[in-house]
Amino acid sequence: MFSRPGLMMSGLVALLTASACPASDPPAASIQKPAVVSGESGYAAMVSRGYTPLFNGTDLTGWRNPYPYGEAKVVDGEIHLLADKKFFLVTEKKYSDFRVSVEIHLPEGPANSGVMFRAHVDEDAAKKVYGYQAECDGSDRRWSGGLYDEARRGWIWPSTKGRSKDQFLAHAEESQQFFATPRVRDALNRNGWNRYEITCVDDVIRIEVNGVETVRFRDATDASGYIGIQHHGEKGQTYRFRNLFIKELPEIPAQQHVALTEQQPLSIKRISETVTQIDFGTVAFGNIAMPVPSGRGTANVHFGEKLKDGRIDQTPPGTVRYGMTPIRLGQQLGTWVVPAPVDPRNVQQSGLIYANPPAVLTPPQWQPVMPFRWVEIEGVGPDYPFDLVRRRAAYSATWNDDASAFECSNETLNRIWDLCKYSIKATTFAGVYVDGDRERIPYEADAYLNQLSHYTTDDDVKMAARTFDWLMENGTWPSEWAPHMVFMAHAEWMHNGDTEWLKQRYESLKAKTLIHRSGEDGLVRSDEADQNRHDIVDWPKQERDGFVFTEINTVVNAFHIKAMEQMAEMANAIGNEADADAFESRIKLARASFQDKLFDQDAGIYRDGIETDHSSVHANFFPLAFGLVPDEKRDGVLSWLKQKKMQCSVYAAQYFMDALFSADASQKALDLILADGDRSWKHMADSGTTITWEAWEMKYKPNQDWNHAWGAAPANLLPRHVLGAQPRTPGWTTATIRPCPADIESARGKVPTPRGPIKIDWTNGEAFNLSLSLPDGMSAVVELPAPDGSTGVFADGTAVAATKRGDRWHVDGEVTGSVRFEVK
Structure with a gap:
C-alpha cells in the first residue's frame, strides 16, 4: 500500500532545497518561471506532443456531475465551476496509466481546488468522489502540488498531524520542509493560469506544477479511476479550467x-x-x-x-x-x-x-x-x-542509406565514418533515441549527441523532435543533462526552421537552464548533493581528468551560460523581446563572473571551480566549445589543450573535438580521433565492432554496452568539420561551408539538409580546391583554408573578393548553386 518516501523523495528534497538557498531572483522573473501558453498555440502544442483532449472546448461531452448540486458550464473554451458546497466534475471514462495535463485558474479570495486522478465515485455516499488529488492551494500555506487522498486518508505528501494517517506522519517534517523551499512554495501563480501535470505509471505518482516537480511517490492503493476537477464550495466563486488533455501510457514510438x-x-x-x-x-x-x-x-x-x-x-x-x-x-x-x-x-x-x-x-x-x-x-x-x-x-521506417556520404584519402577515417553512420541507423530501433540496451531510456546528453549525428546521416529526422518531447516528460537527474534540452530544441530549430514548433515548447525550456540555482553574480551554485551526485562533468567518473568539484563549477556554469545564450536567440525568434533582453542581461552578468572567478590568470587557463587550483581538460574545452573564451585568452587555452591526450570519455570527446575544430586546431582533433592506443575511434574501428561503444574500452567502464550512439560523434564531426557544412540560419536558408582538412589530401561527401543535400568535394595540396553544390533555396558563407603563400580565391576560374583572417580566406558575400573554388 505504501512505500517509504525517502526512496523516492529525499534526493528531490535535497536538490530543491539547495537549489533555492543561494540563489536570488534574476532580473526578470519571466526567464525563471515558465508561463502557461494559452489559446491555439497551447492547444496545438499538446496535440503535437501526442495528447488527447479530455474537453472539446464547446460542451461537457465525456464529463458528468455525480452530485445533485453544483453547476458546470462552458464559457469561451473554458470549464467554469460554480457552487456553494464542494463538488467534483468527473470524466465518464476510467484511466489507468497516463499523463494528464490540466490548467487551473483560481478565483480571488479564499480558494482551493485540485485535480482528481484514479478517483472513485460512490453514488450512495455523502462524499461521492474520493481518491488521489493533486492539490491547488490558494492559501498562504502554499501546498500546491501536494498529494492528498480526498475523503479517505488525508494528506500523503506533505503530511501533517491531525490531517494524515500515522503511516505518513513519519515524513511530516521532511515533506513540510520540502514544500517550504522557494521553488516549490512559489510554483503556483496565484492570480493566473497554472498547468498541473500528473503522471501515473504502476504505483509511481508524479505531480508537477508549472514545470516544478512537487511529488514523486509510490502508492499502490489505486491502479485506475476517473479524472476530476474540483470546486471547493465557496459561494460566489468561479473556478476556471482549460486545456484538459491526457496521454495514456505506455507510449510505443x-x-x-x-x-x-x-x-x-x-x-x-x-x-x-x-x-x-x-x-x-x-x-x-x-x-x-x-x-x-x-x-x-x-x-x-x-x-x-x-x-x-x-x-x-x-x-x-x-x-x-x-x-x-x-x-x-x-x-x-x-x-x-x-x-x-x-x-x-x-x-x-x-x-x-x-x-x-x-x-x-x-x-x-x-x-x-x-x-x-x-x-x-x-x-x-x-x-x-x-x-x-x-x-x-x-x-x-524512413531511414535512407543514400542520404549521406563521406569518403576521404585517409582509409581509417572512412572506416570510422562507416562504423558511426551505421551506429546511428542501428540505434533507431525504438523510435526515439535511447541510451543503448542496458536500460532503453533516453538521456538528454546521449540524445543530443545522437541528434547531431542523425541530422548528418539521414534525411528524415523527425525522431529528434519525438525524443525531445519524450525527455521533457521523462527527464533524468544530472545537472548538465537539463541544459542539453535547450541544446536539443535549438538544434531542431536550426535544422528545420520551424518557429511554430519552437514557440509551442519555448516556455517549458526555462526550467532547463539551471537559472533557479544561480546567485547574484549570475553563476550556478552546487550544494553537497549536486557535487556528490548531480554534477556530471563527464561519465564514467574516472574520465573526469581529476576534476575537483566545488560550489561554483566551471563545467556546469559553461552549460548554464550556453543554454541562456541559446534561449535568448530562441526568444528573439518567437518575438519575445522581453525575455531576450532579460536573458542577455543575465548572460552579461554571468560571463563577467565566469571570467573573474574561474580563470587562472597566472596559468592562463580555467580552473575546475572556485577554491581549487586544479585545471582539468573539461574545464577548458567546454568553455572553448561554447564560445566562452575571450579572444585574448583563446591562444593560451588552446595551446594548453593541444598538449593533452584524449583525457575524457566518448561523450565529452564530442565537445573536445568541437572545440578543437572550431578553434582551427583540426590537426589535433584528427590526431586524437586516429590515435593509436585504446582511447580513440581508430581503436573502436580496429576492434571489429559494428556499433560504437559507450566507453573507449571495458576497463574504463566495466558495465558498458556495445550499442551506444553517443559513441558515434564522428558521424557528425566529419561532415560538420572535415567536409565543413553547418547551418548558419534556421532551416538551412544559409549554410556555413568551412572545411578543416588538416593533413587529409582529399575528401568528398553528401550532407543531408531539409532543403536537399549539400555536395562537397575538395583536394588539399599546394592549392586548395573545393567543388560545392548547394540545393535550391540555400545560400552559403564560405571560409576556405589558406595554404602558405596563398594570395587569393578564384570561383569558377575568376578571382573573387575574399578577406584573409588568420589561416582562412573568407569569401565576401554569399554563394548559391554550384561553384568551384580554388585558393592559390
Missing part, C-alpha cells in the same frame, strides 16, 4: 515509426554435430524467423554480440548482450518467430531507482528484440535449411 527488415545470413558455419553458427555481418536490434525444425523435443537459439574462441560468448562482460531462447521442434509447416530473451530493465515502467524514467517499449507484435550479430542454433540437424533463417532487424 516504434509502433508507427520503425519497421522490421528481414536480412539474410552473411555466412553459415557448422561448429559441431549439434551447433550451427550464423553471422549476419553487423549487430542489429531484432530477433529471428526460421522454418519450423522437424523432430521432437526442443532446440536452443543463442543470440550474441560478441565471440570468444570462435563461439558466441555466453558470459560476456558488462552489458554486452547474450541470450538463449528454447524452441519446440515439430512437424508443422511454417515459420517460427524466435523472440530474443527479455531483460527486465528493458521493459521496466516503474523501477526502484529514484528518477529512473520508464523504459521505451517495442511493439508487442514484434515479440522481444535484442542487439546481436550472431546466432547459434543448437539441436538441429545438418540437413536443416539454415540459409532460410532471417534476422528481423528494426530500423527507422
